[in-house]
Structures are given as C-alpha cells and as structure tokens.
Amino acid sequence: MRAWLKPGYGLLLLLCLLPLLLALPRMLQLWDGGAASSLRVFALATGILAMALLLLAATLSIRLPGLDRFFGGLPQIWLVHRLAGFGAFILIMAHAVVLGFAAVPADLSAAIITLFPPFENWPVWSGWGALLLMVVFLGPTFQFFGRPHYQRWKTLHLLAIPTTLLALAHVFPLAGEFWIWVVLAVLAIGAMVWRKGLSPHLGRYEYEVVGVEKLVRDVVEVQLKPRGKTMPYEAGQFVYLTPMDPNLSAGKGEEHPYTIASSPEDAILRIGIKDLGDASHALQTVTPGTTAYIEGPYGDFYERLYPERDQLWLAGGIGVTPFVGGARHLREADELPGQAGREDANAHLFYLGRDHVRAYYLDELMDIGEHHERLTVTPHYFRDEGPMSEDFLRRHCPDFAEREIYMCGPPAMIDHLKQIFVRAGVPSSRIHSEVFDFL
Ligand SMILES: Cc1cc2nc3c(=O)[nH]c(=O)nc-3n(C[C@H](O)[C@H](O)[C@H](O)COP(=O)(O)OP(=O)(O)OC[C@H]3O[C@@H](n4cnc5c(N)ncnc54)[C@H](O)[C@@H]3O)c2cc1C
Structure with a gap:
C-alpha cells in the first residue's frame, strides 16, 4: 500500500488535530469578533498545533522494528518526523509573534508584558527556553552553512529531549484540555525513553x-x-x-x-x-x-501497491544492495521479494555504473539471472552509453512502463530516472525509491 495511505498516518493526523478540536469551544468563547480576540484565538490555535506537532515529532523518533511498516518504513517515518519538527518550529514562532500583536492594540507595554512577563510566570519562560533550544538544534538541519557533520548533528539533536520537557512545562499550566496532553506527553516521553534508554540494551x-x-x-x-x-x-x-x-x-x-x-x-x-x-x-x-x-x-522496500505487476529494478552505486538481497532471495527461495505465490512474476534489473571496472556484485547478479528465468540483468555503463534513457530501457525491457518500479542510488540518478518514468506516463504510485541519506 502506498506509504501515505497507511493506516498509521490517519491515526497520527487525528492525534495531531485532536487537541485543537477539543480546544475549539474554549477558543470560540474567547472570540468576540474583534481583531484583538481574533489574533488571540489564532495565537492559541498555532500554539496548540505547534505543541501537538512537537510531541508527534518526539513520538516518531521511536525505532521499533516492525512498527515502521505501518507507516511505510523508517525512512518515511523520518520524513514525517522532520516535517512535524519543522512545522512545530514555524508555528511556535508564529504563536509568539501573534500573541504579541494581539496585545498591541491595548498598548505596547501590554504586548511586552505578555511576551516577557515577570519571572514568576515561569511557564512562559519555559516556552521561550524550548524555542531557544529548538533554534540551536534545528539550525544545522537547515544547512545554511553547508552539510553538518552527521554525528555532531545527531549529538546536538539530543537537545530535543530538554526542549520537549520545557515545552510540556509551558503547556500543562496554560492549556485547558489536560488529558489529551497527558496522552501525547506519555507517547513522546515513552518514545524517547525507549530510544535512548532501553533500546540499546533490549532492542539489539x-x-x-x-x-x-x-x-x-x-x-x-x-x-x-x-x-x-x-x-x-x-x-x-x-x-x-x-x-x-x-x-x-x-x-x-x-x-x-x-x-x-x-x-x-x-x-x-x-x-x-x-x-x-x-x-x-x-x-x-x-x-x-x-x-x-x-x-x-x-524498512519496507519491496512492499507493493500493485502485486499483479512485474518489477523493474534500477540500481546505482552502493544502491545495488537491496537488489542483491532480492536476487539472492530469488536464488535461495525461488521467489521474488514481495511476490510470494506469483509463479510467473519476474524482475528486470538495470545495473547503472560508470564502467565495468567498478561493477561490484554484477557477476553474481548476472549468474543468478542466467539460472533464473524470472530475473533479467542488464548493465548500463555511463562511459559507453551516457545517461540512462527511455530508449535504452525500452530496447531491453519493452514493457518497462507497465511495471512496478524500484530504484535505489544517488539522488541525482533517482531524479533523472523519475523524469524518464513521468515522461513515459508511469503513475507516481508505481515508482518507489530509496536514497541512503536521512538528512
Ligand atoms: C536506509 C539506509 C540504508 C543504507 N544502506 C547502505 C548500504 O547498504 N551500504 C552502504 O555502504 N551505505 C548504506 N547507507 C549509507 C550509510 O548509512 C552511510 O554511508 C554511513 O552511515 C556513513 O557514515 P560515515 O561515518 O562513514 O560517514 P559520514 O561522513 O559520517 O556520513 C556521510 C553521510 O551518511 C549519512 N549518515 C551518517 N551516519 C548516519 C547515521 N547514523 N544514520 C543515518 N545516516 C547517516 C549522512 O547523510 C551523512 O551525511 C544507508 C543509509 C540509509 C539511510
């Protein structure tokens, strides 16, 4: 099933919108139709949504083998985790700015007091603390100063834990609907405790x-x-x-x-x-x-939307590894991954490389292809053929556009191939790709 149609995403969307839906009556009471109250209601809505997204991002940091398949695989979860994190960041900033603006019509000092109250009003300050930490640990992800060093980026990302705790200290005393925040907080804290505390001992x-x-x-x-x-x-x-x-x-x-x-x-x-x-x-x-x-x-690399279709595999560089696993599975179990029970299923692998000198795993893949009529292997060398073309694909696999397509390799290769498939009329629901990069 297509990743975005997985039932897990419906549940996440509901969890994200529930706090807002529950707060709706309270927000309507606050609203008197005037500009200032409209801004206040908007600020409240952005704050609630930001907090829900932040807790959702924390929950999605969990790594539980098997669970990721309900969400289309771990790379897909990371993508949603990133989107939720960025969404929370933007909404938190909007929340603070709009809250300030809502108080301006009264007078400027009221706006300043709303945003920077005396220190006894610590929930507001813990909100600021959360935003500040977010700026610190999300900053490198925007890559303004180039690609961050992965391990340093990961260590910095640990600041997400105090950020979440400070954000909870902001929301519990200020928000109304207590139980939904308890549920979301338990999920978020549980995910972080598992990931950082328990999984290294119990999950390996x-x-x-x-x-x-x-x-x-x-x-x-x-x-x-x-x-x-x-x-x-x-x-x-x-x-x-x-x-x-x-x-x-x-x-x-x-x-x-x-x-x-x-x-x-x-x-x-x-x-x-x-x-x-x-x-x-x-x-x-x-x-x-x-x-x-x-x-x-x-991961869920060979999960299929159209099991009745044959497969087209395209591998570039070290992106050949999932196909090596797939071909070895065919050799040892006599079935293609994701197509158990379909005796006539077949796959055509295009091995994209610079030249034959660096074509690792190719001999073994060709050997499997020679002994199994269900796998065909065609090398494509950039040095001899130039970039992969629709003509090359059609010459070696005339029905390529009718197949379920799997690609793994460098981002530039994936982009180039996607353009070919889109031009050939392949619907995006039949094109699956994996890039070995989480940033
Ligand atoms: C789903 C997936 C499958 C992969 N499969 C293979 C494979 O079969 N063979 C292979 O050679 N490589 C594979 N990779 C890539 C491999 O993870 C990186 O090459 C390796 O982590 C680089 O680490 P490094 O310290 O040598 O290089 P670095 O210079 O530290 O990292 C190079 C890049 O690798 C990525 N990376 C580094 N560490 C991690 C990490 N802990 N988690 C996520 N990404 C990281 C980052 O994008 C980083 O910019 C895969 C990556 C992913 C996401």
Whole structure:
C-alpha cells in the first residue's frame, strides 16, 4: 500500500488535530469578533498545533522494528518526523509573534508584558527556553552553512529531549484540555525513553563479524553470524550496525544504517559497505571475530501497491544492495521479494555504473539471472552509453512502463530516472525509491 495511505498516518493526523478540536469551544468563547480576540484565538490555535506537532515529532523518533511498516518504513517515518519538527518550529514562532500583536492594540507595554512577563510566570519562560533550544538544534538541519557533520548533528539533536520537557512545562499550566496532553506527553516521553534508554540494551542482536570480502577498492561485504538469537528479516530491509571492534580507527560503538544484502534464507547476514566517510572507511578493515550489534530490521522496500505487476529494478552505486538481497532471495527461495505465490512474476534489473571496472556484485547478479528465468540483468555503463534513457530501457525491457518500479542510488540518478518514468506516463504510485541519506 502506498506509504501515505497507511493506516498509521490517519491515526497520527487525528492525534495531531485532536487537541485543537477539543480546544475549539474554549477558543470560540474567547472570540468576540474583534481583531484583538481574533489574533488571540489564532495565537492559541498555532500554539496548540505547534505543541501537538512537537510531541508527534518526539513520538516518531521511536525505532521499533516492525512498527515502521505501518507507516511505510523508517525512512518515511523520518520524513514525517522532520516535517512535524519543522512545522512545530514555524508555528511556535508564529504563536509568539501573534500573541504579541494581539496585545498591541491595548498598548505596547501590554504586548511586552505578555511576551516577557515577570519571572514568576515561569511557564512562559519555559516556552521561550524550548524555542531557544529548538533554534540551536534545528539550525544545522537547515544547512545554511553547508552539510553538518552527521554525528555532531545527531549529538546536538539530543537537545530535543530538554526542549520537549520545557515545552510540556509551558503547556500543562496554560492549556485547558489536560488529558489529551497527558496522552501525547506519555507517547513522546515513552518514545524517547525507549530510544535512548532501553533500546540499546533490549532492542539489539549480538552478532560476530565472520568475514570481510573486498569487492572493489572502496567497497567490502561484511559477513556476520548471530551469537545468540537470529534476527528475522525480509529482502530489502535495513539494520543499524554498531561495530565494537577496538581496532577501528573511527565509528566504534556508533550505529549506522545499512541495507541487508543477504537473502533471509542465508545463515550469514551480509552487508555491502561503501567507504563514504570516517566510520564506513574504518569498516573496510573491521576485524573478524569482533562483536557487532544489529538493530532492526527496518524498512519496507519491496512492499507493493500493485502485486499483479512485474518489477523493474534500477540500481546505482552502493544502491545495488537491496537488489542483491532480492536476487539472492530469488536464488535461495525461488521467489521474488514481495511476490510470494506469483509463479510467473519476474524482475528486470538495470545495473547503472560508470564502467565495468567498478561493477561490484554484477557477476553474481548476472549468474543468478542466467539460472533464473524470472530475473533479467542488464548493465548500463555511463562511459559507453551516457545517461540512462527511455530508449535504452525500452530496447531491453519493452514493457518497462507497465511495471512496478524500484530504484535505489544517488539522488541525482533517482531524479533523472523519475523524469524518464513521468515522461513515459508511469503513475507516481508505481515508482518507489530509496536514497541512503536521512538528512
Ligand atoms: C536506509 C539506509 C540504508 C543504507 N544502506 C547502505 C548500504 O547498504 N551500504 C552502504 O555502504 N551505505 C548504506 N547507507 C549509507 C550509510 O548509512 C552511510 O554511508 C554511513 O552511515 C556513513 O557514515 P560515515 O561515518 O562513514 O560517514 P559520514 O561522513 O559520517 O556520513 C556521510 C553521510 O551518511 C549519512 N549518515 C551518517 N551516519 C548516519 C547515521 N547514523 N544514520 C543515518 N545516516 C547517516 C549522512 O547523510 C551523512 O551525511 C544507508 C543509509 C540509509 C539511510
């Protein structure tokens, strides 16, 4: 089912609007038709909505394997988390500005007192504190001064916890409808306690690195074996990997998301890792025998809106990993991911690369394609063919526009391919993509 149609989003929307709906009678009582009362009601509405969005963003920071599928996968949840956070930020500012303006008709000092009352009126000051902290931790996300360092950005994001607590200290004494705020606060605080306090102990599987295979100069496949319980997963899902190798030059004890490249039938968990920064660089030489914690699985890559359709796969660079998992699943279970029971289902994989020298995993994928009539693999090298074109796709897969489309790769590749599909008349509901980037 399309991510936005997932039932989870209906529930979230309701939770977000409920405080506003419950406050409606109170707001109508306040409203006398005049400009000042209209502004006050508007300020109240923006404040209530801002607070609901802030608590929703905090709730969505939870990572609970399986739960994310009700929302179309974790990347989709992160997107809504970001939108809710930004929405809350804008509305909080609007709330403060409009509150000030509402008091101006009385006189300017009344406006100043409304916004900056004596310190005994601490709920107002805790509101200011929350806004200030939000400016600090959301600032880098806007990327005005370039892309922030991911780990520093993540550490700064911990300020979201005191922000939420200060915002609650603002809202409880001032807001009317107490119970709905209790419900939203319990969800938000529960999510944060799980994510930061409990999940690192209760939500992870202990694995051991049993092999590291070099695929090309800057890509390895890390192989892991469970020390205790095995994590069940489906092809195309991803995990958070936390390596504990004491010899790592960077990233020891840091969690990073990686797609599972093995088939769920495989006793070994395989992860293809490209050197994209300090932690992934260090992992190129992770020591076999060391511990790595695995959290997950997350994601819903092969979830389908139209199960009756054949599949078109397009992979670019390290974005090939979900398709490697899909092809290995076909080899080991004789079915395509997401199409169990459809014996005639088939997939056509276009492997987009610069040239054959860097085409890692391609030999294995071609081999699977040669032995399974349900998978066709076509390499496309930029150096020989230029950018991927509709003509190339049609030549090798005449019914490409009729298929359910899955893409994974760099954002520029995804944008380029989307344009081709839109021009070819493919409805957006049949185009699914994943970019390995959460910022
Ligand atoms: C859903 C998903 C699946 C992925 N699958 C793969 C895969 O199969 N193979 C692969 O090589 N890479 C994959 N990645 C990318 C991988 O997570 C990053 O390359 C890795 O985290 C980079 O960390 P670094 O310290 O080496 O580099 P940095 O320089 O710290 O980060 C480079 C970029 O990676 C992203 N990133 C870094 N740390 C994290 C984090 N903890 N959480 C989210 N994003 C982060 C940020 O956008 C950052 O700008 C995937 C990413 C996502 C979101």
